[in-house]
Amino acid sequence: MQRRQFLGLLGATAATAVLGKAAQAGPKHFTGYPDSFGVLFDATRCIGCRRCEAGCNRVNHLPAPPRPFDDLSVLDTRRRTDARTFTVVNRYPTARGPVYRKNQCQHCLEPACASSCFVAAYAKTPQGAVIWDEKVCVGCRYCMIACPFDIPTFEYANPWSPKIMKCHLCHPHLTAGKLRVPGCVGACPTEALVYGRRADLIREARQRFHLFPGRYLDHIYGEHEMGGTNWLYISGVPFSQIGLREDLGVTPAPEFTSGALAAVPIIAAAWPALLLGIYAISQAKDKAARQEKREALTEALARAQAKCEAELAKVKAKAEADKKAAIEREVKKALEEAAKAQAAKEEGE
Amino acid sequence: MSGEHAPSTPVAADKASLLTPFNIVTGLIVFVGLILTLLRFTKGLAGVTNLSDNNPWGIWISFDLLCGVALAAGGYTTSAACYVFGLKRYHSAVRPAILTAFLGYALVVFALHYDVGRPWRLPYPIFYSPGPTSVLFEVGLCVFLYLNVLFLEWTPSALEWLGLKKWRNVMVKMTLALTIFGVVLSTMHQSSLGALFLIAPSKLHPLWYSSYLPVFFFISSIAAGLSMVIFEGTLSHRYLHDKMDEHYLSAHDQVHLGFGRGAAVVLVIYFFLKLVGLALDNTWHYLLTGYGAMYSLELLGFVALPALLYAVGVREKNLKIIRWAAVLTVLGIVLNRFNVSWFAFNWQLPAAERYFPSWMEVAVSIYIVTVGLLLFRFIATRMPIFHEHPDFKEAEPEEEPHAHETRPHPQSFGH
Amino acid sequence: MEFFTYHDFTMYTKGAAYVLMAVTLLGILGFWLFLTERDEDKLIK
Ligand code: SF4
Ligand code: SF4
Numbered sequence: 001m002q003r004r005q006f007l008g009l010l011g012a013t014a015a016t017a018v019l020g021k022a023a024q025a026g027p028k029h030f031t032g033y034p035d036s037f038g039v040l041f042d043a044t045r046c047i048g049c050r051r052c053e054a055g056c057n058r059v060n061h062l063p064a065p066p067r068p069f070d071d072l073s074v075l076d077t078r079r080r081t082d083a084r085t086f087t088v089v090n091r092y093p094t095a096r097g098p099v100y101r102k103n104q105c106q107h108c109l110e111p112a113c114a115s116s117c118f119v120a121a122y123a124k125t126p127q128g129a130v131i132w133d134e135k136v137c138v139g140c141r142y143c144m145i146a147c148p149f150d151i152p153t154f155e156y157a158n159p160w161s162p163k164i165m166k167c168h169l170c171h172p173h174l175t176a177g178k179l180r181v182p183g184c185v186g187a188c189p190t191e192a193l194v195y196g197r198r199a200d201l202i203r204e205a206r207q208r209f210h211l212f213p214g215r216y217l218d219h220i221y222g223e224h225e226m227g228g229t230n231w232l233y234i235s236g237v238p239f240s241q242i243g244l245r246e247d248l249g250v251t252p253a254p255e256f257t258s259g260a261l262a263a264v265p266i267i268a269a270a271w272p273a274l275l276l277g278i279y280a281i282s283q284a285k286d287k288a289a290r291q292e293k294r295e296a297l298t299e300a301l302a303r304a305q306a307k308c309e310a311e312l313a314k315v316k317a318k319a320e321a322d323k324k325a326a327i328e329r330e331v332k333k334a335l336e337e338a339a340k341a342q343a344a345k346e347e348g349e
Numbered sequence: 350m351s352g353e354h355a356p357s358t359p360v361a362a363d364k365a366s367l368l369t370p371f372n373i374v375t376g377l378i379v380f381v382g383l384i385l386t387l388l389r390f391t392k393g394l395a396g397v398t399n400l401s402d403n404n405p406w407g408i409w410i411s412f413d414l415l416c417g418v419a420l421a422a423g424g425y426t427t428s429a430a431c432y433v434f435g436l437k438r439y440h441s442a443v444r445p446a447i448l449t450a451f452l453g454y455a456l457v458v459f460a461l462h463y464d465v466g467r468p469w470r471l472p473y474p475i476f477y478s479p480g481p482t483s484v485l486f487e488v489g490l491c492v493f494l495y496l497n498v499l500f501l502e503w504t505p506s507a508l509e510w511l512g513l514k515k516w517r518n519v520m521v522k523m524t525l526a527l528t529i530f531g532v533v534l535s536t537m538h539q540s541s542l543g544a545l546f547l548i549a550p551s552k553l554h555p556l557w558y559s560s561y562l563p564v565f566f567f568i569s570s571i572a573a574g575l576s577m578v579i580f581e582g583t584l585s586h587r588y589l590h591d592k593m594d595e596h597y598l599s600a601h602d603q604v605h606l607g608f609g610r611g612a613a614v615v616l617v618i619y620f621f622l623k624l625v626g627l628a629l630d631n632t633w634h635y636l637l638t639g640y641g642a643m644y645s646l647e648l649l650g651f652v653a654l655p656a657l658l659y660a661v662g663v664r665e666k667n668l669k670i671i672r673w674a675a676v677l678t679v680l681g682i683v684l685n686r687f688n689v690s691w692f693a694f695n696w697q698l699p700a701a702e703r704y705f706p707s708w709m710e711v712a713v714s715i716y717i718v719t720v721g722l723l724l725f726r727f728i729a730t731r732m733p734i735f736h737e738h739p740d741f742k743e744a745e746p747e748e749e750p751h752a753h754e755t756r757p758h759p760q761s762f763g764h
Numbered sequence: 765m766e767f768f769t770y771h772d773f774t775m776y777t778k779g780a781a782y783v784l785m786a787v788t789l790l791g792i793l794g795f796w797l798f799l800t801e802r803d804e805d806k807l808i809k
Binding site: 116136137160 | 390393394395398401403405429432433434464465466470471473479480483484486487489525529530533537541546548550560562563
């Protein structure tokens with residue numbers, strides 16, 4: 001899919017959702033573009049002449065290397081792709097003597113680089129190549145982190161418009177009709193490189209296994225590695241001895257991250273609901289606490305008042321009683337006095 | 350942290366002499382930083398960094414991005430504690446935490462301008478050519494949105510400072526929505542920073558590679574956020590004491606006790622999940638290798654130990670222990686991010702091809718931290734960060750939250 | 765629509781997921797406002 005299709009597809013999403021025709025849902029197995037092309041590299045045929053490197057350099061107008069391509073002493077050190085070299089051949093000492101292997105982008109069926117790029121600068125073309133678009137690249141270099149084969153390189157010395165540099169399987173030249181096979185393949189003198197439909201190449205490799213017993217290990221590197229690649233290798237020595245990692249597994253790179261990405265919408269949907277719930281609870285608790293406090297206060301007040309009133313009433317009653325008693329006492333006293341006076345008077349008569 | 354030796358009264362220093370040790374050191378750092386900036390944009394990344402095709406990410410990612418974002422997690426943890434979980438007594442910690450987070454994220458984005466090849470294209474993933482299959486897209490989108498959220502969360506301080514009361518009240522009303530949105534975004538990108546490395550199982554050492562990576566990054570970011578609040582609070586307390594009001598100072602110790610308790614719990618959860626990670630991938634046997642020693646150091650020395658220290662500190666109400674635990678946790682987070690993105694990344698490469706930063710890369714990182722420190726000091730000495738603006742007191746979690754808004758205001762404003 | 769690679773498939777589905785996520789967030793906010801509109805003490809004012 002081309003980068004720019006994405007936004008257009010979003011429109012289609014709505015339509016699909018409405019029609020209920022969930023496109024390709026479920027445990028679908030993707031097998032890649034059916035008629036894509038690739039290259040088969042035969043390590044038993046490679047002689048380490050570096051002509052492929054020269055061919056690549058020529059067709060892509062890359063800068064001339066510090067040492068010319070016919071200087072084979074560069075094979076003494078192990079090299080990797082860099083910003084001026086899309087492909088390198090390395091020599092590996094093995095039990096079967098020196099074995100040479102060409103390295104370049106494997107053009108994965110499920111490219112890690114494309115999956116990791118946050119501006120979708122990469123595209124897997126139906127023809128098989130994994131190509132990169134300069135017009136949108138930000139230069140974050142996450143694709144270099146992601147590529148399990150350490151292929152993409154970066155123009156670190158370019159201050160303003162550094163590019164990601166990597167093999168594009170001559171896609172622009174082939175589609176423009178300038179070349180019929182990739183530059184490296186055309187330059188190879190021993191047919192260690194064969195360009196063709198990936199399905200045909202796999203058949204061809206098996207045929208060689210069959211025709212030359214004992215010459216090859218029964219394994220096509222790239223048939224399943226990292227979900228499969230358009231570049232395929234066959235060899236007489238274990239692939240780990242010629243610099244190809246055998247511990248990569250067969251899981252396509254996008255699957256490593258799709259689970260984590262799938263969890264993201266869960267957060268978007270569940271978190272706000274959860275947090276609002278927690279907020280509501282804490283709010284209600286606060287309110288309840290305040291309410292309780294207020295109620296307790298009024299109750300206490302009422303109780304205090306009641307107590308106060310009772311006290312007052314008691315005091316009042318007592319005062320009343322006292323007063324009454326005092327009056328009675330006074331009356332009694334007065335009466336007694338009066339009686340006494342009466343008696344005294346009577347005695348005096 | 351380069352400029353911890355600040356004079357105690359920065360404002361007085363402005364008036365007295367500009368040649369304080371603090372000003373000299375920071376001035377020098379900024380000067381070197383500017384020169385390196387020039388170098389970066391004339392000679393390219395090759396002119397200042399040790400980055401290579403095998404090691405495309407260096408400390409500008411390991412430290413500036415991964416540690417920067419993790420250590421700015423105090424913003425969402427504190428505002429969530431205060432506004433969502435209703436722990437109002439942490440209110441005084443919210444503003445410093447939001448300010449730190451805002452500056453932290455702003456600096457992360459600033460630092461990315463040095464690291465990426467064409468910085469002016471940084472808006473591309475969001476506005477021009479989205480790549481939704483990428484974890485980095487998720488990170489970029491969330492960091493962008495969260496930076497805006499943090500800015501909005503911070504505006505009340507600036508608006509109070511400027512005396513724009515009406516706008517300030519509008520912003521305050523959005524607090525809850527912003528807080529929740531902030532937590533959502535933080536959860537997403539904190540975890541996604543870990544998920545960045547999910548795509549490279551063949552390059553990250555099995556002890557650190559785990560499908561739990563996003564969970565680890567998220568949970569540890571909570572511990573980092575809480576610890577950073579304690580750590581910064583301690584530093585600010587020392588150097589910006591005169592800017593703090595009674596309310597801040599009296600709540601200070603309470604906040605640290607509460608956050609210490611929270612961090613202890615989070616660290617214990619994190620510790621056990623890390624073990625589950627080992628169990629799920631059955632990578633125990635690596636513990637006996639050199640990388641295993643590093644892993645054990647990280648897990649025992651910088652997760653288990655601070656968890657224990659926090660617990661002891663909280664039980665004994667000993668703030669000194671809590672502060673040490675905070676320092677250990679912060680260092681542990683830095684170590685973890687370094688391990689995932691640097692020490693244990695590309696472990697399959699021969700030693701000669703491994704990455705080690707150039708002094709210039711380190712200097713640029715120091716320069717960026719210094720700029721952050723200066724901005725923080727500038728803002729915290731002027732705006733109501735560590736104190737409440739006299740006109741905008743939030744004294745009580747009152748029943749009538751808008752009571753003070755209708756109160757006639759003695760000053761007259763421009764609007 | 766037919767997809768030949770898992771990468772293209774995810775490009776499409778994850779894009780849709782992001783759009784739905786934005787809709788979800790706004791939707792939840794709206795729904796919450798609708799839900800609490802008649803409450804005496806509103807949570808979001
Ligand atoms: S080899 Fe690397 S650069 Fe080439 S397609 Fe695969 S992941 Fe991309
Ligand atoms: S460096 Fe360019 S191509 Fe590579 S992931 Fe970043 S934006 Fe995409």
